[in-house]
Amino acid sequence: DAKTTQPPSMDCAEGRAANLPCNHSTISGNEYVYWYRQIHSQGPQYIIHGLKNNETNEMASLIITEDRKSSTLILPHATLRDTAVYYCIVRVVETSGSRLTFGEGTQLTVNP
């Protein structure tokens, strides 16, 4: 399994871009990078995923380095409601199914 490393916490000012890094240096060629977030006492919310190209949706952008050993989730204009734990996950595919391995994530605090 490819392991991910994220900083335990980050702060961001409201209205500014939040850039959350993730290292996954042992990722293999067919593994995708997924990002989820979890607001306190709620279930995780899917944000975005990618393989090797940069991706953008209505919530965020995902930038993956050319060697795929790291990625950055970008929230372009952070709001107070974006305060949450953000998980970077590399998807493990097994013959009988697939699973997500969650680490400890990054606590993002958006300050007014």
Added chain:
Amino acid sequence: DGGITQSPKYLFRKEGQNVTLSCEQNLNHDAMYWYRQDPGQGLRLIYYSQIVNDFQKGDIAEGYSVSREKKESFPLTVTSAQKNPTAFYLCASRPQLGVSVQPQHFGDGTRLSIL
């Protein structure tokens, strides 16, 4: 609305009792999952099921049991053999289209406490 419903939101158990957590989805997803989350930690996989009447153990299956008699339902039983059951339990589902990159979707969880 389509989604995943977990009930109850809070559950209390006396020591030595079994307790069952409910998870229902109306998304027509094939695969369903149970995770456990302890305070300040990430999620750990308990059991998962790719199809009705079939399921596999995850990383921490000891002391838990599941069933998958219907596509939309995947209940989790926390047995008396689970010595430290106090945790936040999350159910997830996802379309199973062969080797798929579709993301998992989560319910809002059940918080289990021991009296």
